[in-house]
Amino acid sequence: MQIHSPIPELRAALRNCGRVVFVPTMGNLHAGHIALMTQARAHGDTVVTSLFVNRLQFGPNEDFDKYPRTFAADCEKLQAAGVDVLFAPGENDLYPEPQEYLVDPPAIQNQLEGEFRPGHFRGVATVVLKLFNIVQPQAAIFGKKDYQQLMVLRNMTRQLALPIEIVGGETVRADDGLALSSRNGYLSPSERAEAPRLYRVLNAIREAVQGGDRDFAKLERDAAVELDRNGWKTDYVAVRQQADLQVPGAAEQALVVLAASRLGQPRLIDNIEIQPLQNAY
Ligand code: PAF
Secondary structure, three states, rough: OOEOOOHHHHHHHHOOOOOEEEEEOOOOOOOOHHHHHHHHHOOEEEEEEEOOOOOHOOOOOOOOOOOOOHHHHHHHHHHHHOOOOOOOOOOHHOOOOOOOOOOOHHHHOOOHHHHHHOOHHHHHHHHHHHHHHHHHHOEEEOOOOOOHHHHHHHHHHHHHHOOOEEHHHHHHHHOOOEEEHHHHHHHHHHHHHOOOOOHHHHHHHHHHHHHHHHHHHHHHHHHHHHHOOOOOEEEEEEEEEEOOOOOOOOOOOOOEEEEEEEEEEEEEEEEEEEEEHHOOO
């Protein structure tokens, strides 16, 4: 696996590489990331990943400084996963001067995750557009675990006419259902044992909706109460339309239920798509 930090060096390395598939990450890689790398292989000739903890997408009280940085272990995993090129820029490679030109996503950036993490999606969209300009991939893969991020980036790519296919990667879960996340490492053993409840309440909502329950407000409220009764501090549980993450119209069938809740220090997010009944079996 080649590793490059300076942008000109990476650009030179990517000349004549055929179809480039790009998987951006912030490192601290787990099996969910590796599944995206494996998926990437099927979408092109050269798999490029980036590893950069992007200061722009963290709020002032978030865990930027504490975010786990595990470069050597990440390199080993990427090598084993057959990644061809790793772009690992330093702060000065990517932000040699203050980043004053920013990508400002539309109103959805202030809902759900955005309501609790102001400016987060502006930071994500800005760094991803910059990474796209540097790597110039033909396809890019983002995990569905960050469902709203995937939607924001898909819409940015379409509206700015970037010649890049955006591919969603399925969430990888532990045997007990907990979605893999770099932030799971912050959980104490007792919190880790409690954590799969998030997935269970989302599943219960999916089953209720597939059984015909359309009282989304009550389902959301009941789920938040169940979490909070078990020691969580819930930011939101929300049933939304898959297409635009808006509150579902009366007949809308393609839904997703999303949640964010804090268990001790770590804030966990998860979601499950709810497919129309005729496709569900
Ligand atoms: O999902 C992530 O890890 C980050 O938000 C991303 C897309 C790499 C941008 O920093």
